Amino acid sequence: MKLESLLKPVKWMDEQVLRQYTKIGKKWEDKGRNIKALTIPLSLVGYGLYVLPITPLTLGYGFYIGTDIVRSFREKRDTTSGEVIIDNPLLAIYRKLNNATRFPLFATGVAMTTKGLIDICRGLAGKENLSPESFGSFCLGLSFLSTTSSIYLKDRDPKLLDKAPAFEKIYNWIKEKTQIKPALQPAPIHSLEGYSLNQ
8 A cells, every 4th residue: 555545534634624724814814914913923822832851852843843933934925826935945844844744743732632631620520630741731732733723824725715625525425325316117018909000
């Protein structure tokens, strides 16, 4: 099995998330607001929630957040086409890095935030002891979500809004497969009685 076919579901899910962030970005800009007023705070919140002991892995994530912050401040879009203007080779590398890793990091953020929140609620309810790991997991999950939200908003793609939403495609497919076809009616049988070939 080729790597391309294995990554196809991940790419599809990434596109669905990107579509939703594109809608959010469009609504934001339709009100006359600058998208940087949204992406820069998200980047900085992601960095502020970055509460990890110093290890090579956490330093790598710190660098990743740094690339997002640089993109938030430096990246520009063409006002007519909406395309990103790549005027710096370093920004192009950061953009590729962010694009390749944004969905796995987003999914991890959702999982860690949910787990941390459940652990905190169980601790507050007295079912478990509250541990620093629960708060750490929750904060790191929020950091992942905040950083990837900033990335998705910067990578928004207006062309995705022209495509039919995924739920509409799924609904149409189910409707087509479950549509009741009319029962075939038997053809009427005519008797040959009283019919003469000599007429």
